[in-house]
Amino acid sequence: MKDSIRWIIHITCGGILIVLLGLxxxxxxxxxxxxxxxPLPEGSDPVQWSAVISRAxxxxxxxxxxxxxxxxxxxxxxxxxNVIAEALSSRKLDKIVGWVIVLAGIALYIYGAYTTTVSFxxxxx
Numbered sequence: 684m685k686d687s688i689r690w691i692i693h694i695t696c697g698g699i700l701i702v703l704l705g706l707x708x709x710x711x712x713x714x715x716x717x718x719x720x721x722p723l724p725e726g727s728d729p730v731q732w733s734a735v736i737s738r739a740x741x742x743x744x745x746x747x748x749x750x751x752x753x754x755x756x757x758x759x760x761x762x763x764x765n766v767i768a769e770a771l772s773s774r775k776l777d778k779i780v781g782w783v784i785v786l787a788g789i790a791l792y793i794y795g796a797y798t799t800t801v802s803f804x805x806x807x808x
Contacts, residue, residue: 689761696758703751739802752795760788 710717711729727734738744764784768777 693758693761696754696761699750699754700758703747703754706747736802739799742803745799745803748799749796752799753792756788756792756795760784 706717714729764781767780767784771777771780
């Protein structure tokens, strides 16, 4: 039962990633169509520093990044754990690898949330 719930979460995260990455790719590569989502400073390119800073200070972008971060981490790290678990024959080693992946995910979340929050809050950038 536990594995089926994890798998359902994994698939749900994949669907959320498709939507969020679609919005991101559209905003970065089709800025004229997606200007409602990421308004750009006049005459700038989506990858110019002024546009990056403008997005970093936008509350919608901040919220989407804070949703994207745990969703992407869960989806990627659970997939990695499944690949490694299938390759291992030892249940004990499987548990150790699982805990290493969980700790790595927590560390990556803390780092990602910190950098996203600092760039959102820091008005001097």
